[in-house]
Amino acid sequence: MGILLFITVLLIAACGLIYELVAGTLASYLLGDSVLQFSTIIGCYLFAMGIGSALSRYIDRGLAYRFVWIELLLGVVGGFSSALLFLAFAYSQGFQFLMYALVIVIGVLVGLEIPLLMRIIRDRYHFRDVVAHVLTFDYLGALGASLLFPILLVPHLGLVRSAMLFGILNAGVALWSTWIFANQLARTAVLRGFCLVVLAALCTGLVEAKRITQAAEDNIYADEIIFARDTHYQHIVLTRFKDDIRLFLNSHLQFSSRDEYRYHEALIHPGLSAIAAPRRVLVLGGGDGLAVREILKYPQVESVTLVDLDPEMTRLFTTNPMLTGLNHQSFLSPKVHVINADAFPWVESNTDSFDFIVIDFPDPTNYSLGKLYTTAFYKAVARHLSEQGLMVVQSTSPMFARDSYWCIAETIKQAGMLINPYHVYVPSFGEWGFVLAGHHEYRTPTSLPPGLRFVNVKDMPALFQFPPDMAPMSMPPNRLNDQVLVHLYDQDWKDISH
Amino acid sequence: MGLAAKSEPQIAGGFVNESFTQGHLLRDRAAFAAANRVEKIPIVIVGGGIAGLSAAWRLHKSGFRDFVLLEMCDQAGGNSRWGENEITRYPWAAHYVPVPGRKAIYVRELFEDLGVLKDGKWDERYLCFTPQERLFLYGRWQEGIEPAIGLTRSDRDEFRRLEEQIGAFRATSRFTVPMEVGFSQESANLDRISFADWLSEHRMNSRVLRWYLNYCCRDDYGATLDQTSAWAGIQYFASREPEEKGPLTWPEGNGWIVQRLMERIGSFVRTGRMVHRIVQSGSGLKVYAGDAEYHADFVIYAAPTFLAPYLVEGMMPLKTFEYSPWLTANLTLDRLPKNYGSDPTWDSVFMDSPTLGYVDATHQTLRTHVDRTVWTFYWALAEGPASQNRRMLLSGNWGYWKDAILHDLERVHPDIRQCVSRMDLMRMGHAMARPSVGAVTSPERRSLAKLHGNLLFANSDLSGFSIFEEAQYRGVVAAEHALARVSGSKRG
Known part of the structure; x- marks a missing residue:
């Protein structure tokens, strides 16, 4: 039982860090200036975690029930964060606003997780063991995530699917918590139902991720692409908006009709x-x-x-x-x-x-x-x-x-x-x-x-x-x-x- | 399991232009067939490299026709030989000539004759196109071979101090191409210590600086810093003051010059004729090659000087001539590596590699689009004793050297094995004279370099190192010497 609990801690720590890394990387890709992006995102994220921890004192009852909901919310918001940001960049002016809003929401939720979890289990173990173990696994999870992200996730899955995968883990933790904390929960069947809905949505997202990035990239050319071909020598693209036809060779505009x-x-x-x-x-x-x-x-x-x-x-x-x-x-x-x-x-x-x-x-x-x-x-x-x-x-x-x-x-x-x-x-x-x-x-x-x-x-x-x-x-x-x-x-x- | 073994594309190729077997016949004093005819001809040129071809060019340009050039190989050119496939022509060794300074009068005259220099202007199509050189270091490419990134303050300081020293040497006008023009007592003093020791004396110990200088010595002399005399090391830098961004180069390297020379004097050149004996006879010389015995007034001996004692009857063995073994490879690439790293560049060098990198034969194309190309890969086996390296060079089979070269390239281009369809290798046991400590000032060399008698030595190794300009100079000067003395009636 104990080890399962601490693996939960490890997983949620990893998920939290992954969302933060996804946001930082995406912002660096799309906006440039990686130093600025990573600094502000990490700062906002940690600050929001502080807010979450502060807020945790106002939660008195139903700790386990709320913990499950926080995990579910994190799964949804974190899991879709990357896809949302990609689409926002392609289709709206509000990319930066949305990015910081997401970072803050995720940070607050992550900040709530650990204090709640520690309170849920404080009656089971000595307090000093709880603190030591929870924090140890928290940091271990962070290490794992920070290594996995650049080595495996970004090269093999990409940003959209990495976020989805960790959203699935968050929702998985929620589902699994309904068993671990079964004695502190009522109406577990309903909760499990919600968990399965979220998991299904995220799994669909994982499979369909390619279509989302495609939709975002299509929009980088302002107008509808009516012809695109890679010849032996160059990349030819023709676009059309009403009566205006434009020719691009290797992305350089050649003429507008x-x-x-x-x-x-x-x-x-x-x-x-x-x-x-x-x-x-x-x-x-x-x-x-x-x-x-x-x-x-x-x-x-x-x-x-x-x-x-x-x-x-x-x-x-x-x-x-x-x-x-x-x-x-x-x-x-x-x-x-x-x-x-x-x-x-x-x-x-x-x-x-x-x-x-x-x-x-x-x-x-x-x-x-x-x-x-x-x-x-x-x-x-x-x-x-x-x-x-x-x-x-x-x-x-x-x-x-x-x-x-x-x-x-x-x-x-x-x-x-x-x-x-x-x-x-x-x-x-x-x-x-x-x-x-x-x-x-x-x-x-x-x-x-x-x-x-x-x-x-x-x-x-x-x-x-x-x-x-x-x-x-x-x-x-x-x-x-x-x-x-x-x-x-x-x-x-x-x-x-x- | 249904898994196919990961296989790499087959790479074809083999050793080409193997000439050491013929050289070994001389070394081992093999018996040669007796001559069955006699040809009387005033001047015989032995050796069809740049020195011999230049001697022939000079004789011919002066209107003199009574000469013959005997070349051991089937292709003239020596170190400037070249090859050709369906993609491009490519060099086998010497692949450029630095833009000649004002003192290299004969080289300038040649290039005027070939249309490379017109009204004091160098033809742009023969100057190396931008970008010329690049260096792979710290996992990325920089433009130019002299390291410019990752230098510490003290590295920079040493580069600057060296530049000042070189500037001072240059100002003395004693470091010239050809070297004979400016050679002085000061030069002789510098020839007594190694370049490595000279650098230590001047507190130049930067690892980066020494890597760069060592690269230069390996590239031009096939020798390391401590195998090179301080004079030769300084000569490399102080002798040149280019008036134009160069160097001069062609897809087939200096093979282009060979072809232009052969268009002019090809009918006097007899290839596949190995001279195996030269004997003084009365006031003339007898030269034995193949089925013929040539009776000449003068012999211009333009073959490598180390071979002379095996040919010339009565000549003492030579003690101070040292040569570097080289391996060159021509790689046919069906596509460029995925991470080529920059716009196509002429010369690519890797820091801290034992090899010298590669030169792209299609760089001098006027096309804007190149799919396939040929790279010429250079490897001077410099580290350690030359004789040991020569044995190593000859003992490795084609597969061994192919893998060694691909291994070196893989560091920089991981998918190189997927790009190369063919690799031909050329092994040269005595590719270049090595200007080791005391070599240039040795009495043996000074005496052979002086033109006297009727046997005139003209190989570039008499300058202590093998570069185009030295070979051309010695060939031309030997031809003039012979012309002035051969009886006037024979001038055409």
Whole structure:
């Protein structure tokens, strides 16, 4: 009998600590700053335990009956705490409030447990043995929990299911107490019924935990996901909210159908309209076909060659009706030739010449992509420019990544070209920058194809003006053997998101 | 029980480029078939490593055509040999050249000839791409090989003091590449103690500093700190002042240079011809290789110098030449390890490992996406006596060394066995000359290094250590010496 009692103490101590660890870990995962999260959670929890212990003196009668109820409550609140917090983070603004509320409720309940238990059993043993044994097993339980949690529970069960499992233990303790303290309880059958209901709920939770985390993660993309695929090269996600379709590659927003016309008109027309008789155009990247849509507005263009790494991407934008609606079936035009290849080696080995070259790659977030923003790359591309040819480069934001933008501009300049930097406001991106480059003086065009919604002859010169907060900075060029751009880009975005 | 044994994917491979068997024929004075034809040719180059190829390049560039290069192996290149599979080309040993300083005039001339240096600018595609190097220590990766994390104040202080000392040595202009240009009495004094003792004398005892310096010596010389002379240790750092972030490297390492040289002088190179005897005869020399007897005015002996006493009739045995045994491996990876740990990096080193880590052959690709690659793994068997290490190197079978290498890699990449589909190994008993205490100043070496007579020694081991620039320098200088003396009519 004695040993069963003390195992009960060990289990409830373990349960209490697990809920506290779950809350601390979850808060660290979701909010960051683990030192702050763990400190405040442990503090609140211990303080709430003190409140629970203080409250225990107001409980006079029915100690065993109340102990069973406390265990049941702990099982429910603690067991579902992790799932509740996950969902709260995904669907509400009240994550922190709920977290501290749960920590305090659990702390108060845990604080009640031990004083009540000691009073229940004080008549059975010497008081000094009660204190010694109860506290010994209490601390042993805490040790066990603190070792189990990082080694077994988090890696193998995850946070949601770990909390559920220990909720089941709490409810189990309640059920088992109805036997241990049977002589101090009335209506044990009803109590046992409640225990079984709670146990059943928690067991269901344990089995269904995956669905709960899934529901929470789905909500991290703001809108409904209508397409998601892991290709050999990247993770493609399309979302839709009403008429707004958004494309994400590796979680980076590529366009929003509501304002992409601003981006793509600005990418193509200031350059292409400035070329007297453009016949051959090259697009590097741009697998969504939206830049090609703009290029096809020039009837004198005879061929468009598009080089994009990912065949899944170009196939998706050739065949999916919703997406070909966006790019006006540009990939189906007989003028367009799609080549799925890595851009740098293709540029090195190909010998064709082009009147207009569009370079529209993902931002230089790593050293592999950074190779496509080097003097060596721009020199290789420049060899493909015809006598009067121009190239345009997507160059990140001169506002949010000002160092990076001017580093790209400097790199193109050091590759031996005259540069004309310009920028445009795209609501879903913010201020966005491009660099036009060629071997001759550039002048903004005096005529444009009909039907454009954003770029116009009158306002175009203003795109080439940079206000003081985006004004040119002196930056080193990005080179294959010294990729300063990746560091700058990393730093720029860290600075604004701290 | 229905449980399948946990099996790991099969790894194929074996030993390749085994040349010591031929070397042992010389050592054991085996009988060679007699020559059945005589070829009269003014200059014979013995050995097709960088020294020999550079001598040939110099002769050819001067318009001289009456020479032949004899190479024992089927592939020219020596320590710069390379291999190729369906994924990439890869090096077998030497895999980079530091960006040459102003004093390395012949190396700069070569690179101008090969289009690597144009109008004073180095071609970016041949400079090592970012990120260059990384070090695994305390369970994580840092950029660069010099330890930068977990240093105590006194560690930092010692690194700083060493840097100051090196700066002072550099300022004397006596530490140069090639070494002969600046070698002085001061250098000779430093050659009398070991680098380890020099560090102790200067109260540099930081464990981290010593690990780093020991790594550098193992990497460049195949020797530990106490097997390296203080002169060589300082030479490593004080001789270089790169004008550009380097080094120069290619997927196949220095094999790229070998190929470019072979495009120019390949028709003068005869591979699979082991020279087994060189004899003075009148004013000329007779060189015996295979079925032929070459009658030459000059022989440029660019093979490893330790072999010379076995070839050259009447030559005294050498006492001061020591060489380090090396093991290199090329691993074909069907995928990168799951915890690769950073953006793909050229050179990865593990702190406190007996090995030197690995170099990624596809690092110099212009592609943004790489699925499969080849790693070249380097292991200089430095600790302990070289002869004992050589025996160990030859006694272990392929499975033994394969497991030893995987074991080392597993510390850093636990799933490496699931990634590797093939591992080929190359064993080199005498891979690199070792600049031990007194080696560079030994009269034996100084005398052989001086070009005189008609037998001209040109191997890099005469510099005390085996690096590309020393080999190239000695090859070129020997060629110029011979050119100046060979009768004028034979200049093409």
